Amino acid sequence: xxxxxxxxxxxxxxxxxxxxxxVAVRLTHTPPFILPGPLAVGAxxxxxxxxxxxxxxxxxxxxxxxxxxSAALGLLLALIMTSSRWMERxxxxxxxxxxxxxxxxxxxxxxxxxxxxxxSLLICAWLVAFFPVVSNTGVGLRSADPNLVSLFKLYGAxxxxxxxxxxxxxxxxxxxxxxxxxxxxxxxxxxxxxxxxGAGGDRSGLAALILEAGYRLNMPRMFAALLLxxxxxxxxxxxxxxxxALVLRHWHDSExxxxxxx
Amino acid sequence: MSADAKPLIAVQGxxxxxxxxxxxxxxxxxxxxxxxxxxxxxxPSGCGKSTLLRLIxxxxxxxxxxxxxxxxxxxxxxxxxxxxxxxxxTLMPWATVFENVYLPFKIAGVSRRAARDAIMEALRGVHLxxxxxxxxxxxxxxxxxxxxxxxxxxxxxxxxxxxxxFAALDEITRLKLNNDLLTLWEALGMTVxxxxxxxxxxVYLSNRIVVMAAGPGRIAADLAIEAPYPRDEAFRSSPSxxxxxxxxxxxxxxAMGEAP
Numbered sequence: 001x002x003x004x005x006x007x008x009x010x011x012x013x014x015x016x017x018x019x020x021x022x023v024a025v026r027l028t029h030t031p032p033f034i035l036p037g038p039l040a041v042g043a044x045x046x047x048x049x050x051x052x053x054x055x056x057x058x059x060x061x062x063x064x065x066x067x068x069x070s071a072a073l074g075l076l077l078a079l080i081m082t083s084s085r086w087m088e089r090x091x092x093x094x095x096x097x098x099x100x101x102x103x104x105x106x107x108x109x110x111x112x113x114x115x116x117x118x119x120s121l122l123i124c125a126w127l128v129a130f131f132p133v134v135s136n137t138g139v140g141l142r143s144a145d146p147n148l149v150s151l152f153k154l155y156g157a158x159x160x161x162x163x164x165x166x167x168x169x170x171x172x173x174x175x176x177x178x179x180x181x182x183x184x185x186x187x188x189x190x191x192x193x194x195x196x197x198g199a200g201g202d203r204s205g206l207a208a209l210i211l212e213a214g215y216r217l218n219m220p221r222m223f224a225a226l227l228l229x230x231x232x233x234x235x236x237x238x239x240x241x242x243x244x245a246l247v248l249r250h251w252h253d254s255e256x257x258x259x260x261x262x
Numbered sequence: 263m264s265a266d267a268k269p270l271i272a273v274q275g276x277x278x279x280x281x282x283x284x285x286x287x288x289x290x291x292x293x294x295x296x297x298x299x300x301x302x303x304x305x306p307s308g309c310g311k312s313t314l315l316r317l318i319x320x321x322x323x324x325x326x327x328x329x330x331x332x333x334x335x336x337x338x339x340x341x342x343x344x345x346x347x348x349x350x351x352t353l354m355p356w357a358t359v360f361e362n363v364y365l366p367f368k369i370a371g372v373s374r375r376a377a378r379d380a381i382m383e384a385l386r387g388v389h390l391x392x393x394x395x396x397x398x399x400x401x402x403x404x405x406x407x408x409x410x411x412x413x414x415x416x417x418x419x420x421x422x423x424x425x426x427x428f429a430a431l432d433e434i435t436r437l438k439l440n441n442d443l444l445t446l447w448e449a450l451g452m453t454v455x456x457x458x459x460x461x462x463x464x465v466y467l468s469n470r471i472v473v474m475a476a477g478p479g480r481i482a483a484d485l486a487i488e489a490p491y492p493r494d495e496a497f498r499s500s501p502s503x504x505x506x507x508x509x510x511x512x513x514x515x516x517a518m519g520e521a522p
Contacts, residue, residue, distance in 0.1 A: 147352040150321050154346055155369040165368070169356045250397045251355040 033217040044220035045227065052209065052221075056228050059190055059205035062118060063232065066125030066186040071179055073126075074133025078171075079163070081134070082141040099131035103189055107196040121193045121205075128189030132181040140174025141167045173252050176244040183236040191229060268332040269293045270420060270453055271318065277326030278313055285478035286313040289327070292472065292481065294421070296333050298451045300444075302464035302471045304510065306518055310479020311457045315423050318455065319346055345414030345452075347424040351406035353398040353413075359385070360394040363413045370417075377416075384416035385409075387446050404435035408442075415446065421453045429458070440467060441494070448491055461514060465506045466498065473510065475517035482517030485510060 018038045024030075025037040032040055045052065077095065081088045107124045114120035144167050152162045194207035206225045213222040248255035276290040287310040294301065303311040316322045318329060331343070353362045361368075363384055367377035385391045388408035398406055407427060414422055428436040444467060447454055458464050464471050465487055473483040487510075489502045497503050 145352060147348045147350060148354065150316075150319075150348075151346060151352060151365070152369065153321060154319055154344060155366050157369045161369055165365075166354070169354065172356070251357075251399055253399070 033219050036220040036223060040220045041223040041227065044218075045224040048221050048224060052206075052224060052228060055204065055206045055209045055225070056232070058118075059187075059194070059207065059229070060232055062121045062125055062190040062194075062205065063187045063236070066122050066129055066190060067179075067183055067236070069122070069126045070129040070133050070182045070186060074130045074178065074182065075137055075175065077130070077134045078137035078141055082138055082167075088138075095131060095134055098127055103128050103192055104196060107193045111193075111197050117197060117204075121190055121197060124193030124196075125186045125189030128192070129182040129186035132185065133175070133178040136174045136178030136181075137171050140171025143174070144170040173244075173248055173254060176240070176247060180237060180240045180244065183240045184233055187229070187233050187236065267296055270296045270331070270333055272330045272332055273314075273318070273327070274330070275327035276314070276317060276324050276329065278310070278317060278322065279325045286310040287317075287324075288478040288480050290314060290479070290481055291327075292484075294453055294455075298447070298453050299470055300447055300454045300456065300468045302456045302458055302468040303474060304458060304461065304464045304471055304514060305474030305479075305482075306476050306514075307459065308479075309474040309476035309517075311474050312425050313479065314474075315425050315455060315457055319344055319423055343420045345417070345419035345422040347407075347410050347414050347422070347427045349426045349429055351398070351403070351410045353406055353409055355398050358395050358397055359390065359401070359409050362398070362409055363416050365413060366417045380416050380418070381412075384412040387415060387449075388412045388442065404431055404439065407431060407435075407439060411439075411443070411446075415450065418450070419452055421455065422447075424454065424456045426457050426459070428463075436463075437495075443467065444491065444493060461507055461510050465503060465510055466493065471510055473513045473517050483513040485513060 022037040022039055025035060036044070077091070081091050081095075103124050106127065107120075110123050111117070111120045114123060148166055148170075149162070152166055157165070190205070191207040194205050195211065198208065198211065206229050209225045210222050213219070213225065245255045271292075271294040273290055273292040273294075276292075277288050278286040280286060290310075303314060305311050313322065317324050354365070357365075360381060363381045364374060364377055367374075367380070382391060382394070385394055388411055390405060390408050390412065393401065393405065393409075398409070401409070410427070428439050431439065440463065443454075454467075456464070456467060469487050469489075469491075471483075471485045471487060472481055473485065474480065475482040487506050489497060489500070489506065
């Protein structure tokens, strides 16, 4: 019984909040262009679906490509940087500079330089998302058990063997934690870049739709788009958490569930 | 040991100075015969016994002197000649027990199929043949240490280097692993160099104890423990054990008291 309540608790909270929202909107006679009730948002979601869906596909496309690029290039960059002190010294400052410069500030430049909207958005989103992958994975690659490093050396392992069989597996928990952060950040990056790029054309995503709905005071549609963006973020996080659990369940304390753990 | 037999390892005038100027070892000369020996390196912490072990394994470079392998085809240590057990089990947590023991073979390019017999044999030697498919985190501290020993022994090394391997275990587990180690040593006939700071452990296990002194690390005494093998718990209460402990304790006390 306790477990049922525990599992249902977050849904109950959500339902209560939605109900309170709907009631408040109706009691105060708030017009929909200020704050629509959840029912109106639901209606907009269903009614505007033909407009919302292509935008959703577009934003998800940019987000997922930026995420995959962060996952691949982040790992590659971390490998290159940890291959020698020199590499790290010469490259890491630039990774930091890219990270600390707000994407909103660079986005206009990139949008001007790169003709293809989709590609320019992808680059912006990647700029936001790749850093946690690089820095996390870098820490992971350097955190291999020094005794195991000695053992590999003793048995005459090549640098490639030591990387593939020791440093990469040691870095896996860090890499996966970096990916979880990068998942959310690539969505944020994609949306922010799209805001900067502005609405226009048929090749635009949810953020452009939000801008446009804002101009038209179409708040229900704005909320519907917002809902979809949050949904994408939650889904990405859940998938990445699941991936992490699958990969690490046998050996890492963060994911292992065993009887000896409370 | 006959006079003309080549030693397994000849350590000559070995010195190690760290880059920061600290002197870990000075003028260490030590011969290991090619006949199986159980040698303990005994000394206070900071006497360089672990450093000596790492130098012999080729994990550090000496700043002075030489380590020669006169009876080995190659002049340096290879996986076929050396096994190493650290103070921690040092297992790969992402790999099963079998995969951990397979590591030396994997690095040498031996297939799992070809290595299987040697791996299972080594696991049987430490009574873990049923745990081959389990992950390290599912094992107790003693079992993990056994896997570590199995990994070191599976490639059948000529020499097994052990750096305070059982120091972190509880007394009961340690005594049991000591007995298992002696059994394996007698069965496999390799030379063991066992680093410890316990007089009792070293006397129980070894037929030779090299006592080291600190500041800088050097050899203070080289003692033979004559008691015959196999040794068992009865040995612990025998007069020869008590005598040897007294002799080694005295040597250790001298080593710690004397000026360099």
